[in-house]
Amino acid sequence: MKELLPGLYLLPVPIPYPLKTVNLYLLKGKGEVALVDSALATRTARGTLELYLAELGLCFADVNVLLLTHHHPDHYGLGGVFEGLGARVYLHEEEFARGHRFWLEPEAFEEASWRLFLDHGTPEEALLGIRETMAKTRERVHPPRRPVPLKDGEVLEVAGRRLRALWTPGHADGHVAFYLEEEEVLLAGDALLERVSPNVGLWAYTRENPLKDFLASLKRLAELPIRVAHAGHFGPIGDVRQRAEELKAHHEARLKALLALLDHPQDAWSLSLKLFPQELDPAGRRFAFAETLAHLEYLRQEGLLLREGPPFRYLRA
Numbered sequence: 001m002k003e004l005l006p007g008l009y010l011l012p013v014p015i016p017y018p019l020k021t022v023n024l025y026l027l028k029g030k031g032e033v034a035l036v037d038s039a040l041a042t043r044t045a046r047g048t049l050e051l052y053l054a055e056l057g058l059c060f061a062d063v064n065v066l067l068l069t070h071h072h073p074d075h076y077g078l079g080g081v082f083e084g085l086g087a088r089v090y091l092h093e094e095e096f097a098r099g100h101r102f103w104l105e106p107e108a109f110e111e112a113s114w115r116l117f118l119d120h121g122t123p124e125e126a127l128l129g130i131r132e133t134m135a136k137t138r139e140r141v142h143p144p145r146r147p148v149p150l151k152d153g154e155v156l157e158v159a160g161r162r163l164r165a166l167w168t169p170g171h172a173d174g175h176v177a178f179y180l181e182e183e184e185v186l187l188a189g190d191a192l193l194e195r196v197s198p199n200v201g202l203w204a205y206t207r208e209n210p211l212k213d214f215l216a217s218l219k220r221l222a223e224l225p226i227r228v229a230h231a232g233h234f235g236p237i238g239d240v241r242q243r244a245e246e247l248k249a250h251h252e253a254r255l256k257a258l259l260a261l262l263d264h265p266q267d268a269w270s271l272s273l274k275l276f277p278q279e280l281d282p283a284g285r286r287f288a289f290a291e292t293l294a295h296l297e298y299l300r301q302e303g304l305l306l307r308e309g310p311p312f313r314y315l316r317a
């Protein structure tokens with residue numbers, strides 16, 4: 001745990017995913033305690049979080065406000081637990097219709113995901129185990145039942161600080177970053193990360209052009225006065241403008257590589273194998289597929305590609 005500013009703490013919590021750790025942020029002041037993100041319900045994550053809170057003389061029930069950046073399990077998983085103990089939970093309004101519902105109506109979403117994968121050339125054996133993986137994740141996720149919808153630009157006064165909610169879709173449709181305007185500090189969630197490019201995927205339930213959303217979010221953040229961004233994983237980002245440029249360049253290179261691969265019509269699954277030729281576990285493969293599909297749909301919606309099917313295949317316009 002680290003105190004970043006008086007009353008603003010960084011709480012790194014272990015997660016059973018490749019990124020290893022999720023960063024939560026705790027604000028304490030004026031008799032109020034707020035958490036930004038919640039980790040998920042593994043024994044290790046809960047235990048770590050309990051220890052951090054105890055160091056500050058607090059327990060789970062002392063958290064009055066929980067601000068969720070997005071619905072991914074490592075950020076959102078304990079949402080319902082804090083809500084059950086009396087916390088007010090905030091979530092962006094766009095997340096209500098999509099990411100949040102993903103946890104509330106899993107069967108409908110699994111059905112739609114299955115169809116999307118198959119329509120885009122995914123072989124059935126690549127989907128083996130997907131239901132089991134999802135069931136395991138759901139055991140670790142407690143969705144909040146009555147979250148309060150957040151609107152873009154809304155200012156919250158919590159724990160003696162003013163935080164502006166910035167809708168920054170792309171990595172998740174209803175992703176928000178929390179901006180402490182006075183301090184010029186951004187609690188960035190997964191909108192930009194120090195060491196890796198945040199996954200931008202098109203899934204069965206996402207908005208139609210997540211990469212376009214993501215690039216617009218980067219641009220928006222790059223234009224703000226930000227001294228430092230504290231993100232959902234890894235270390236702080238001192239130069240947001242430069243990091244945004246790097247991430248944009250990374251996606252532009254990938255778009256170019258895809259166009260170069262499309263000398264004949266191909267489906268998204270086979271293109272994802274060429275774009276991400278490295279060895280990946282089944283979950284990693286599905287992320288690679290969703291990321292490839294987001295890039296293909298970006299190019300299609302820019303008029304550079306055509307799509308035929310289903311089953312869908314892409315070709316240069």
Ligand SMILES: [Zn+2]
Pocket residue numbers: 070072171172190
């Ligand atoms: Zn995420």
Ligand SMILES: [Zn+2]
Pocket residue numbers: 022072074075190232233
């Ligand atoms: Zn994350």
